[in-house]
Amino acid sequence: MDKLIVKGGKKLKGEVTVSGSKNAALPIFVATILAPGINQISNVPFLRDINTTIKVLESLGAKVDGSGHVVKIDTSGINSHEATYELVKTMRASVLVLGPLLARFGRARVSLPGGCAIGARPINLHLKGLQALGAEIVLEHGYVEAKCKRLKGARINFDISTVGGTEHLMMAAATAKGETVLENAAREPEIVDLACYLNRMGAKIEGAGTDTIRIQGVSELSAANYEVMPDRIEAGTFMIAAAITGGDIKIHGMKLEHLDALAFKMQDAGVEITSRDGVVRVKAPKKIKGVNIKTRPYPGFPTDMQAQFMALMCIADGASVISENIFENRFMHVSELLRFGADITVEGNTATVKGVKKLSGAPVMATDLRASASLILAGLAADNTSEISRIYHLDRGYESIEKKLAGLGADIVRVKE
Ligand code: EPZ
Numbered sequence: 001m002d003k004l005i006v007k008g009g010k011k012l013k014g015e016v017t018v019s020g021s022k023n024a025a026l027p028i029f030v031a032t033i034l035a036p037g038i039n040q041i042s043n044v045p046f047l048r049d050i051n052t053t054i055k056v057l058e059s060l061g062a063k064v065d066g067s068g069h070v071v072k073i074d075t076s077g078i079n080s081h082e083a084t085y086e087l088v089k090t091m092r093a094s095v096l097v098l099g100p101l102l103a104r105f106g107r108a109r110v111s112l113p114g115g116c117a118i119g120a121r122p123i124n125l126h127l128k129g130l131q132a133l134g135a136e137i138v139l140e141h142g143y144v145e146a147k148c149k150r151l152k153g154a155r156i157n158f159d160i161s162t163v164g165g166t167e168h169l170m171m172a173a174a175t176a177k178g179e180t181v182l183e184n185a186a187r188e189p190e191i192v193d194l195a196c197y198l199n200r201m202g203a204k205i206e207g208a209g210t211d212t213i214r215i216q217g218v219s220e221l222s223a224a225n226y227e228v229m230p231d232r233i234e235a236g237t238f239m240i241a242a243a244i245t246g247g248d249i250k251i252h253g254m255k256l257e258h259l260d261a262l263a264f265k266m267q268d269a270g271v272e273i274t275s276r277d278g279v280v281r282v283k284a285p286k287k288i289k290g291v292n293i294k295t296r297p298y299p300g301f302p303t304d305m306q307a308q309f310m311a312l313m314c315i316a317d318g319a320s321v322i323s324e325n326i327f328e329n330r331f332m333h334v335s336e337l338l339r340f341g342a343d344i345t346v347e348g349n350t351a352t353v354k355g356v357k358k359l360s361g362a363p364v365m366a367t368d369l370r371a372s373a374s375l376i377l378a379g380l381a382a383d384n385t386s387e388i389s390r391i392y393h394l395d396r397g398y399e400s401i402e403k404k405l406a407g408l409g410a411d412i413v414r415v416k417e
Pocket of ligand 1: 023026093119120121122123124125126127160161162163164165186303304326327328369370397
């Protein structure tokens, strides 16, 4: 297994370009199942989760050419409707193949994803929505068996905002008979990207990005080409990297409007954020101010940036109260940040961070994707050297992050453990 060695204290300077969005590419890859044909998807990041999704598609009979940047997916040969536990357990988002397989073949057998480090992450709302569309759902031996000759449009109201649930039902409803209305739908930009791709395939979806999405079912879809949106969480991670090191960087290829909640909080903390001709400049203040955050569904503060923001607050002037309202166990990075000398106390879903003058380098262990990023950020700010192990978590969601950070002047190398 690899680890990262980070020598902290360098102010990041220079320019970096953001890769395509993991959380947009994954559902778009899955949506290709809905129709036979060749889809050319571009701006795809080279990530472990993309490779896993490709393996799932190939296990169903698709032919995939490429594993990043430009990926050609030929779904004409899909001849199986089963996604196995082996594949689904490595990446929960694979469960999204259930709806498209059901829509295209009238049946599907997909392993239940199980939980993950940050929470139980049930899919009850996905299944409830598919049942509302007329699917017969049976759960047995850890698998979901679904059957339905032809899905029928329905009004669906989500108890809570769910990104995956909204994506799943948008895909399943695209070829259902009649109209489907998704109420209290999630509004994330990745959902808008998926809707744009589905409409390119011939779907009739309106309202993506709002909390009410209307889908007029069409009889069939066709393969389409598409360019994936930029990864807003990778972009936000670089913004924090500049702020936590006292740096001044320019970020290319990101959409600042996808990160308003983060940008406003960083500005409250004293960070200068400007955007000109599509390039975002992030300039750190002499001293970061403590700021409170509450994670919320989009457009609120993104839960996927909570760990990274906490790392920044560890060196702030003053205290910061951070409440995590999306996942029940997303403070795994706290115990590792304490090893850098941070001052953090956790009470339920609330962490109180008291800024310290300096973090000191330490050997730490990544526990989940975004926690790994927060440990790198702390290492960049700490004096002397840090070692971050189990960075396979990192490779799920960041394309060559150590190379990109080194390109900004960070002293960071990947070594074999
Ligand atoms: C997506 O996960 C993202 N993953 C997550 O990013 C992100 O943190 C999350 O949305 C929230 O923004 C991908 O897009 C691949 P949810 P998802 O359904 O769809 C509960 C990362 O780091 N819930 O919006 O699984 C659930 O337990 C990852 O890139 C139910 O109770 O998230 C959670 O508490 C981590 N029942 C809340 O809703 C359901 O049927 C939000 O989950 C579905 C969800």
